[in-house]
Amino acid sequence: MAIILGDNQYGKAESRLVRIYRDSPRHEIRDLNVTTALRGPFEPAYLEGDQSSVLPTDTQKNTAFAFAKSKGVAAIEDFGLDLARHFVDDIGPVAGARIEIEEFAWQRALVDGVEHDHTWVRSGQEVRTAAVTVDASGEHIVGGLKDLVLLKSTGSEFAGFLTDEFTTLPETHDRVMATALDAKWRFAPGTDDARFADRAIDWNTVYADVRRLMVEQFATVQSLALQQTLWHMGKAVLEAIPEIVEVRLVAPNKHHFAYDLSNFALENPNEVFWAADRPYGLIEATLLRDDAPPAGDAWRASAGLA
Template identity: 55%
Template sequence: MTIRLGANCYGKAECRLVRVDRDGPQHRLTDLTVSTSLAGRLDATHLTGDNTDVLPTDTQKNTVYAFARQGIASIERFGLDLARHFVSGPIEQARVTVEWHPWQRLGEHSFARRGDETRLATVTADAERAWVVGGLTGLVLMNTTDSEFRGFARDRYTTLPEAADRILATAVDARWRFDGLDADWDEAYDTVHAALVDAFTQTYSRSLQQTLYAMGERVLERVPQVAEVRLALPNRHHFLVDLSPFGLDNPGEVYFAADRPYGLIEATVLRDGATPAGLAWEWAGR
């Protein structure tokens, strides 16, 4: 029997980082969670315990904070700078994942945390090139009409009635891969965000799958630098409550919001002829 070491990596997970830019009376707040992961010629540490080529995860954490001192123009650029820094010698590939937690401005130096929506960026680099994957999670959307679900397959276990008019709600988890490194990262994020919201609100939905495709298609139409979009849309079910035991009708007004189980719709929408993904998706987690 032959035993060998397979793919491996290591890094520092979830470094919490808050930077305050104090230029002028109106401060700027950047709240991030940064994770690093390195891979390469690291067999020795696994097989013999020789740590000669192991850059400590504590050093990776310190590097994150040191680079933050130089300023954070965008999370994509910040991730690119870090990933390229780590690729050296035995470290052949580096991945940096950055989560940006938004705060709402209340005054010149006062802020309030803004919901669960989080902006994401995952940057993967080797000695020759780099890939950038943008993303977001926790974007909660709802349409209270213009959604149906009919004509679906049935078998002996099907009990679901057809719905000619239903609530459609989801919490968007999206990743989009850039075809190159020349994007205006902040503008691209704002455009993708708007495209996702517009497509959701403007699409008459006959299935959540149809809505997902419309959202991915809208992103590719509006942001030419994006090669493909991967979306995961949980169907946050809302069930009409039966009020008849209380002598009341319910003309589509009172619902029970179920948290689980839920339908989960996932798909990729991609542009023909785009540069192959390389390591981007393999390391991006989606």
């Protein structure tokens, strides 16, 4: 029996990087979590302990911090492209680089009703994400967000579902619907060689638009099921933003059950709820344009789109 080494990569995970812009009295902050991974002919490192082609993970970390200063952090997609291109173009043995970035949002503190110039408060738990891969097949970018918590107190139904001898769930035409949305969206390269022209896409504007569209659809669709809501959210994004060719949505159904107050001689017309922790329904959907350029299966899996 022969044993072979399969796919492999290595890198530095979760470098917590904060970039403060101090070139005016009103400072700006970007708060990132950066993970790098390099691919290439690194078999000797695994099979023989030969490190001669291995760029240390500490160097990868240092590069991220140096680039935060020298190139800046205008948008995490651009920052990821800068890093990935550097590793592939400038480091000889590296054939492919994957950069994953999370960005944590801050809002300015208010002092006497006025935004403070250099003090912030963490805003919510939503996290912006980006995954950038550069290799021989081109450049691949997936934007995203995770833990976007949404709740609507009406405008949601669940009825007419399949039942069997184990079904106990009652039908409802007026329920709370809540989720903590994870969403990813794939961008199509804008050039024939499958690379992105520098700053060709306003990543920050696209992110704001995607988030707005998804929240609007969640709020306004009279939902017969969370599946239907996800369809409308993804469809709205693809119809409005031509640079995006695929959307992947993962939505846990954060169940809210009307609590039985009859033992206390109280009525409960959908006003008091038990917010169940687990188990929960998990609804997933992928939407894509029928003319979307293909993405290889291996890349789709690494990007969390498979």
